[in-house]
Amino acid sequence: MKKHLLTVLLSGSVLLLTACNDSNDHDDSSTPPTNTSDINTIKNPVVGTTAYTKTDMSAIAGDSVVMTYKMKGINGTEVQANAMVFTPRTAAPVGGWPIVAWAHGTTGVADICAPSRNEMNAAIQGMIAKLLAEGFVVVAPDYEGLGEPSGKEIHPFLNVKSEGYSITDAVVATHQWLGTKASSKWMSIGHSQGGQAALGAAQYAARANLNYKGTVAVAPASNLGMILQGGELSVIGSTPDIQIPVYAQLDTYTALIAAGLKNPHPSTDYSQVFQKPTDKIAAQAESVCAEDLGNLFGQAMGQYAAINKTLTGYPRTVPNFLSLPVVKTFIDTESKPLSVLVTTPITIYQGSADTTVPKVATDTLIGDATKLGTKINYIQTAEWNHNTAYTLNIDNIVFDAKEMLSK
Numbered sequence: 191m192k193k194h195l196l197t198v199l200l201s202g203s204v205l206l207l208t209a210c211n212d213s214n215d216h217d218d219s220s221t222p223p224t225n226t227s228d229i230n231t232i233k234n235p236v237v238g239t240t241a242y243t244k245t246d247m248s249a250i251a252g253d254s255v256v257m258t259y260k261m262k263g264i265n266g267t268e269v270q271a272n273a274m275v276f277t278p279r280t281a282a283p284v285g286g287w288p289i290v291a292w293a294h295g296t297t298g299v300a301d302i303c304a305p306s307r308n309e310m311n312a313a314i315q316g317m318i319a320k321l322l323a324e325g326f327v328v329v330a331p332d333y334e335g336l337g338e339p340s341g342k343e344i345h346p347f348l349n350v351k352s353e354g355y356s357i358t359d360a361v362v363a364t365h366q367w368l369g370t371k372a373s374s375k376w377m378s379i380g381h382s383q384g385g386q387a388a389l390g391a392a393q394y395a396a397r398a399n400l401n402y403k404g405t406v407a408v409a410p411a412s413n414l415g416m417i418l419q420g421g422e423l424s425v426i427g428s429t430p431d432i433q434i435p436v437y438a439q440l441d442t443y444t445a446l447i448a449a450g451l452k453n454p455h456p457s458t459d460y461s462q463v464f465q466k467p468t469d470k471i472a473a474q475a476e477s478v479c480a481e482d483l484g485n486l487f488g489q490a491m492g493q494y495a496a497i498n499k500t501l502t503g504y505p506r507t508v509p510n511f512l513s514l515p516v517v518k519t520f521i522d523t524e525s526k527p528l529s530v531l532v533t534t535p536i537t538i539y540q541g542s543a544d545t546t547v548p549k550v551a552t553d554t555l556i557g558d559a560t561k562l563g564t565k566i567n568y569i570q571t572a573e574w575n576h577n578t579a580y581t582l583n584i585d586n587i588v589f590d591a592k593e594m595l596s597k
Contacts, residue, residue, distance in 0.1 A: 229399045232268060235260045235363040237339075242274050245310040250319040251276040256306045257367065261359035263334055263343070264352040264454050270339050272306050273331040273360040275367070278322045286373035288403075288595040289364055290321050291357045292330040293380030293387035298479035299345040299449045304337025305330065313581045317379075320588045326595065327372060331360040333387070335453060344476065347450030348383060348411060348525045354390030358398040365400060374401040377594050379587055381580040382547060385410025385538075389527035392534055404535035404594035406587050408580045409547040412528075412555040415512055415521045418444065420548060430495035437506065438488035439546070442480055444507060445472035445487075447520065455516050462514055465505035528559035537567040537590050539583050541574020 237258040247254040255275050263269035278287060292314070297303040310318075318328050332338070333356045335345035346352040357378055365372045376398070380388030385407035395402035411417075421440045425433045444463060449472075451458045460469040471486050478486070494504050511517060523529075528536075540552045549570065556566050574582065 228262075228397060230262070230359055230362045230397050232260045232262070232359070232362070235359065236367045237270055239275070239367070242276075242306065244306070244308055245315060247276060247315070247318075250279070250315075250322050252279045253277040257329075257360075257363060258339055259360055259363035261334065262355050264346045264349055264355075269334060269343060271332060271334050271356055271360070272304065272337055272339070273329050273364070274306050275364050276318055276322060276328045276330075277368070277371070278325050278327070280325065282368075282371040283325065286368070286371050287325055287327045288373045289361055289376040290326045290328050290591055290595075291361055291376065291378040291388070291391060292318065292328055293353065293357060293378060293384030293391070294330065294333075295380075295382035295384050296347075296443075296446070296480050297336070298483065299336065299347050299446055299475055300477050300479060301337045301341055302477075303479040304332040306332050307337050313584065317584045317587065320584065321591060324588065324592055326591065327364065327368065329360050329364045331356045344449055344453045346453045347446045348386065348414065349450065349454075349520075350386060350390040350525060350527050350529075351394065353383075353387035354392075354394035355397065357387060357391040358394055361398050361400065365398075375403055375595050376400055377403045377405065377591060379406045379591065380410070381408040382576065383411050384408075385547075386412060386525075386527050389532075389536070392532045392536060393527065393530060395534065402534055403597060404537075404590075405532075406537045406539075406590045406594075408539045408583065408587070409541070409544055409576050410527060410538065410552065410555065411547055412526060413551040414443075414447070414525050416551050416554065417548065418512070420550070424545075430491070430499075430501050433501055434488050434491045434495065437491060437501070438484045441468075441472070441487045441506060442475075442484040444511075445475040445483060446480065447517070448472060449475040451516055451520060458516060462508065463511045463517070464507055468505050468507075528555060528562070528564055531562045532559070532564045535567070535594055536564065537569065539574070539579050539587075540568070540570045541576070541579040542570065542572040543575040544579060546576040 239255040239257045242254045242256045257273050257275050261271050294305050321328050334352045335343040361376050378388040378391040388405050388407045392405040425436045448463045460472040464472045540549055542549045
């Protein structure tokens with residue numbers, strides 16, 4: 191299959207429950223979220239730090255660490271998560287360094303896929319270098335359940351509240367770890383799943399109880415049902431060589447969603463979403479990363495097509511799986527960012543050539559958010575695809591961060 195269609199997931203890709211004041215209370219997933227989330231009062235949130243060594247950041251960063259921190263998880267209980275933290279090489283100014291939270295794109299749900307366990311790609315490294323040079327601390331969470339210390343919690347993939355809390359609680363821990371070296375000012379930047387996560391941070395920014403200044407989201411994941419169904423329609427009647435890369439990417443997202451749902455809903459089974467024997471491929475979402483999972487889906491379809499000369503009859507997803515109650519609630523509610531009014535600045539970059547998060551999904555997201563009164567600076571061109579909407583705008587994103595944090 192065409193590997194490049196799946197690698198975009200790794201450079202940046204796409205949850206909602208009502209907050210409770212007690213960390214042992216469980217959230218009600220049917221209740222609409224609010225942007226007045228419970229305040230983070232976790233004591234001693236930093237569990238520990240170790241050196242981040244997967245990529246040599248010594249030329250651009252003072253400290254480069256993997257910080258293990260405490261956060262409120264999707265089920266309302268306190269869990270541990272990891273985040274990379276990078277500090278400028280210059281001395282902290284009076285008032286401290288502002289904090290920029292970087293939210294990464296889809297890597298998978300298996301622990302081995304956590305960014306802190308892997309080498310950083312050049313584009314992200316370059317952006318972090320520019321942010322550090324501007325005098326900002328960068329904290330980059332793995333997200334809840336992704337590479338977390340116990341190895342038992344599954345990452346709740348594309349769950350807006352989980353992503354938002356992963357960011358807010360990482361920022362709180364970073365702020366406490368740095369003490370007077372850190373400012374109370376912070377903002378978030380993200381691409382694809384990370385764009386969705388950054389919008390989740392905006393929605394739940396009150397939890398950090400710091401000075402949230404704004405959000406930059408690039409091709410943010412949203413309207414997942416539209417994306418999945420639109421992807422299917424886009425290759426109807428095409429030959430297998432056209433269909434396979436698209437189907438493999440869609441099935442990868444679907445398998446990761448099914449895996450993530452097993453965190454709040456342990457009884458979720460892959461056979462509820464995928465037909466047999468494809469459900470066995472989907473189950474490997476818990477042990478391999480997104481690109482490899484996509485290749486497994488593609489290889490199986492390729493073998494079928496080589497024999498049958500068509501994909502008609504190939505056992506992919508269960509018909510109408512989107513109507514499964516747990517999936518429907520996730521699609522309609524828990525994966526939707528900007529579902530309440532957000533008053534802090536938001537800039538969104540989107541390209542019309544994006545086939546991973548199509549422009550129509552982002553247009554719909556912005557239209558719905560605007561109806562609630564949220565104001566969004568929407569920057570779009572026909573040329574950008576899912577990857578270049580981020581890579582070609584790194585200087586602009588850094589400028590946006592400077593503007594937001596200067597106020």
